[in-house]
Amino acid sequence: MAVLAGGAAFASAGGGGGVSSSGGMPSESAPRYDPAIEYAKAIAAIKANQFKDAARAAEHVTEAAPKNPDAWQLLGAAKAGDNDWKGSRHAYEKAVKLSPDDVRIHAGLGLALANLKDPKAQAEADWLKSKAQACGDSCPDAAQLKALTDQVQNAMNPTAATPKPSAMLDRSPLFAPSMLFGGAKAGDAAYVQAVSLINERRYDEALASLAKAAEAFGPHPDILTYQGYTWRKKGDYARAESYYRQALAIDPRHIGATEYYGELKAARGDIAGARLMLARLDKLCAYGCADAEELRRWIDAGGDPQRN
Structure with a gap:
């Protein structure tokens, strides 16, 4: 063992x-950072709402593992928590190229685009809707797809009652349960x-x-x-x-x-x-x-x- x-x-x-x-x-050659250790640091920082620290650790992960979509997704979420929407968009764009069918990654990109008032956010919302329709109400991912779609739509059409993403990031459906709550x-x-x-x-x-x-x-x-x-x-x-x-x-x-x-x-x-x-x-x-x-x-x- x-x-x-x-x-x-x-x-x-x-x-x-x-x-x-x-x-x-x-x-x-060996990377400067151990990506598994830096990944854990980023998760811990996100849980503590320390998004700058989370982004710094997540950047170390992407430096060590630039072809890993989970690393770029984590960086995108950390940047979103810090309201760095350009940085979040860039990270999620990298992640989408590496994992084009991941619904959470598309939702993260849509969220970043919506906060940047970029009309491309609609394409991400439409992509999520099509996935939800294909999934149907009874499929295992139905609730997650609805939550992700609603999150992007709310960001595209914000109201006074819509919480800022940084305030709800630690319980966001953008994260898999094992990422934030599962632990070692x-x-x-x-x-x-x-x-x-x-x-x-x-x-x-x-x-x-x-x-x-x-x-x-x-x-x-x-x-x-x-x-x-x-x-x-x-x-x-x-x-x-x-x-x-x-x-x-x-x-x-x-x-x-x-x-x-x-x-x-x-x-x-x-x-x-x-x-x-x-x-x-x-x-x-x-x-x-x-x-x-x-x-x-x-x-x-x-x-x-x-x-x-």
Whole structure:
């Protein structure tokens, strides 16, 4: 069991179904900030209505993990709390590009645009309405979609009774419950559940659980590695690679991400690339490790798509 930054405890493992805590990439170096720690700082600051501090910590997260939509969403919310609507818009625009189907991100962008009196806010409101109509009154997300749509509409047409977003941000539907209220315990539970679901090959459910863990902890290399592993098992190699690369950008010595990225390269027929990952593993595991041996078997087999 590996204890992670921020107080979370995660299971560690290697080839064939687990994650450990190290890995490597040639052109990437360790970030100045630990994004999981900074993410937790930002959440705590938002809970305390200290939005400038929250924005500062969230900016550190985006610096360390620039391709993580949760990081940009968090920054957008912190900027909104500080009434920095231009900064909020910019952050949410980044987040939408990375996660174009996330309703909370679209709502956050709509809220920022509405407060800037930008007519593009209507497009975001219409997008949310279409999602709500497609969802229907009985779907699990119906209440959330209504709340998000109402929030954007209220910002577009404010009244004297409409509270300022900064005054209600800590209970805003823009946040997933696990982001503000779940804490480390809920994040750990979601992560452990995801591991179990992966072992049962219930990959869509596993991804949902990993998303909850990511909402609680932000861009953590163990979570990112498992997200990559799960997408790889679903056959989406491009998406899997993006998660492996994010994990390695945060922690260039992450063993699990290095092994799995090597397996992905072998499955794609890039044996030379897989050997580079193996060479890094051999350096990380000075006395040998199961992760390196597993990747070595993949290379010796020339890549086995049946074990992707």
